Amino acid sequence: MRLNPKICAAALLCLGIFLPSLVAGHPLKLSASLIEYDPKEKAIRVECKVFVDDFELSVERSVLKGVDTSKIKKEDKPRIIEDYFKRFYTITLNGKVLPLKLKVAKPLPQHNVLVIEFVEIPLVLKEGDKFEIRNAMFFQDFGPLQTNRIVVRIPPFGIDEGHVATMYGFKFSYNLGDTK
Numbered sequence: 001m002r003l004n005p006k007i008c009a010a011a012l013l014c015l016g017i018f019l020p021s022l023v024a025g026h027p028l029k030l031s032a033s034l035i036e037y038d039p040k041e042k043a044i045r046v047e048c049k050v051f052v053d054d055f056e057l058s059v060e061r062s063v064l065k066g067v068d069t070s071k072i073k074k075e076d077k078p079r080i081i082e083d084y085f086k087r088f089y090t091i092t093l094n095g096k097v098l099p100l101k102l103k104v105a106k107p108l109p110q111h112n113v114l115v116i117e118f119v120e121i122p123l124v125l126k127e128g129d130k131f132e133i134r135n136a137m138f139f140q141d142f143g144p145l146q147t148n149r150i151v152v153r154i155p156p157f158g159i160d161e162g163h164v165a166t167m168y169g170f171k172f173s174y175n176l177g178d179t180k
Contacts, residue, residue, distance in 0.1 A: 026112070029054065029146040031137055035091065036153040043120040046091065046100060050137070052107060052114045058141045059084050078102040081116060088137045093123065094130055125156065131174040135165045143167055 033048045056069045063084050064072070072080060081102050091098045098121050106115045125131070131154070138146040148165035150172065157176045165172075 026051065026053070029138060029142045031135070031146075031148045033089075033135065033148065033150045034153070035133060035150065037123070037125060037155065038120075039156045041120070042122060042124050044091075044098070044123050045120050046118040048085075048089070048116045050114050050116065052109075052112050054138055054141070055084075055114055058088075058138055061141060062087060077105070081105060084137075085116075085118075088135070090134045092130075092132045092134075093125075098123070125154065125176055127176055129176045131176060132171065133163075133173075134171045136170045139167045139170065 028051075031048060031050045033046070036045045037043075038045065059080060060066060060069055063080055082100060085100045089100070091100070100121075101119045103117045103119045104115075106117070107113070108115065133150060133152065135148045135150055137148055144167045146167065148170065150163045150165060151161070152163070152172070152174070153160050154174070154176070157174070159174060163172050
């Protein structure tokens with residue numbers, strides 16, 4: 001079977017025009033988060049890993065409204081990251097949003113990854129509490145190509161599970177019940 005050169009050329013042209021805008025740099029659109037409760041310290045720890053280029057693009061579009069991230073002063077970066085998370089990534093306990101204050105943002109340039117760690121939040125969890133996670137990062141930028149992996153560990157209540165946040169479901173709730 002011989003391929004028609006005109007059809008092949010048209011297909012390549014379409015791919016060249018549309019594919020780069022769909023993947024914007026790399027084909028994998030993913031973030032990975034860990035939300036972990038330490039019952040001894042009575043605190044929750046939050047860490048999120050994102051692709052640097054995806055994060056910069058999303059921050060420029062949603063928080064900075066088009067301002068180039070390379071022009072941002074170093075002292076303004078923590079506030080910008082916190083503002084982004086307030087908008088797209090929230091954790092609530094009994095309807096109250098837990099504050100995510102940036103501890104450190106560590107770039108791993110060889111992997112195009114940014115590891116974002118937040119200051120531990122002092123927290124006492126008890127039976128009957130409602131714990132909710134909302135992770136809508138990057139869906140406004142990449143739509144259904146985006147996936148956000150979330151691992152939640154709350155040992156006193158037997159919670160050690162992973163979730164995949166998609167454009168169609170990015171909110172997870174736990175009613176903390178008796179583990180006896």
